Amino acid sequence: MRILTLNPGSSTMKAALIDEGAPVHAETWDAADAVADDTVVRQAIERWGRPDGVAIRFVHGGSRGGPALVDEELLHQLDRLGSLAPLHQPLSAEVARLVRAALPDVPVIACFDTSFHSGLPDAAARYALPKAWTAQNRLRRYGFHGLSCQYAARRCAELLAMPQVHMLCCHIGSGVSVTAIRGGASVDTSMGFTPLEGAVMATRSGSVDPGLLLYVLGTGEVDLESLTDTLYHHAGLAGMTGTSGDLREVLAARAAGDAEAAAAVRVYLHRLRREIGAAAMSLQRLDAVVFTGGVAEHQPELLAELAGGLSLLRVEIDASRLAGEGDRLISPPGARVAVFTITAREDLELAREATALLAGETAGQRGSHARLRR
Ligand SMILES: Nc1ncnc2c1ncn2[C@@H]1O[C@H](COP(=O)(O)OP(=O)(O)O)[C@@H](O)[C@H]1O
Ligand SMILES: CC(=O)OP(=O)(O)O
Numbered sequence: 001m002r003i004l005t006l007n008p009g010s011s012t013m014k015a016a017l018i019d020e021g022a023p024v025h026a027e028t029w030d031a032a033d034a035v036a037d038d039t040v041v042r043q044a045i046e047r048w049g050r051p052d053g054v055a056i057r058f059v060h061g062g063s064r065g066g067p068a069l070v071d072e073e074l075l076h077q078l079d080r081l082g083s084l085a086p087l088h089q090p091l092s093a094e095v096a097r098l099v100r101a102a103l104p105d106v107p108v109i110a111c112f113d114t115s116f117h118s119g120l121p122d123a124a125a126r127y128a129l130p131k132a133w134t135a136q137n138r139l140r141r142y143g144f145h146g147l148s149c150q151y152a153a154r155r156c157a158e159l160l161a162m163p164q165v166h167m168l169c170c171h172i173g174s175g176v177s178v179t180a181i182r183g184g185a186s187v188d189t190s191m192g193f194t195p196l197e198g199a200v201m202a203t204r205s206g207s208v209d210p211g212l213l214l215y216v217l218g219t220g221e222v223d224l225e226s227l228t229d230t231l232y233h234h235a236g237l238a239g240m241t242g243t244s245g246d247l248r249e250v251l252a253a254r255a256a257g258d259a260e261a262a263a264a265v266r267v268y269l270h271r272l273r274r275e276i277g278a279a280a281m282s283l284q285r286l287d288a289v290v291f292t293g294g295v296a297e298h299q300p301e302l303l304a305e306l307a308g309g310l311s312l313l314r315v316e317i318d319a320s321r322l323a324g325e326g327d328r329l330i331s332p333p334g335a336r337v338a339v340f341t342i343t344a345r346e347d348l349e350l351a352r353e354a355t356a357l358l359a360g361e362t363a364g365q366r367g368s369h370a371r372l373r374r
């Protein structure tokens, strides 16, 4: 089965063609360019041919525990979650509509970041808010980067040849999250109701004392719209440094002696270590730490800096192992905690979920036809 996968991230749009589980083509665009028109969809179809299905990453799926076939009704429901993930959800919905228009006979499957976390233990999923607010179980922690975590957990178990790994998945891209995973199940994660909670990100603030936000709103100098815009687009590394928030730019500024950039990296790493420490508390032991996502894959020297402050968890990195390509162990020989860098393969998870759903649909259709014939 040939599955075209589309992954609208906050800074990139990644497309890939996966044939029977094997990657055939892949390309990454700048997210901003991809929003403007149907370039990605058109080019992917023209160059790679008609797929049997198209799998699209939606970061927010609400309570859905798995993928779903896209129709207008589903898109309306997913549109309603748009304000909970403004950097991602509207783009995914737009891409889904473009695909449906370009390939009306091809099934489109929505795969959700939140599904991986849908079994979060109650204590990790709930906010301490009044019962009246939380009674419907909508105002809670959902968690994101689920497709990336799902792949990292699978790959880590494979690399360690160990089925019940207790691990942390640190996804460090434009969005940043830390997830505690026990035997393949998410047991705590740093992002919550929205992908704004937790660590400092490229343009997102991460967690801020809600009291500070109430205070700022109370001054009347900032309204809801501009506060939203600031927290999603103009905070994080971008806000602290005046750069785009791309770590390449921030690290270059630091190397050139920029004190603000140096301070911003200190905050970024400090807050990430805090999330790592917090997530570790949901595990009974720490077998492995996986670093994944654009920054983890391409900025290995930053991982060494990060791990320099993780000795309490016995997380160590062997600097001589940082150079190199592909999924690899980067902890020293004999280390108590296995540390890996693993390439984020949301494309493979998207294709896997879509193939399973389509195979189930086909089997289901055969079943219902057989029942009708009887
Ligand atoms: N080739 C590269 N070299 C260095 N850094 C990179 C490279 N590609 C990506 N990055 C880093 O990864 C970040 C984007 O991560 P990624 O996971 O691809 O983004 P998204 O959140 O859009 O999925 C960029 O901010 C940049 O710092
Ligand atoms: C959820 C999220 O922040 O995703 P990304 O890192 O791909 O922008």
Ligand SMILES: [Mg+2]
Pocket (backbone or CB within 6 Å): 009, 010, 173, 174
């Ligand atoms: Mg991403």
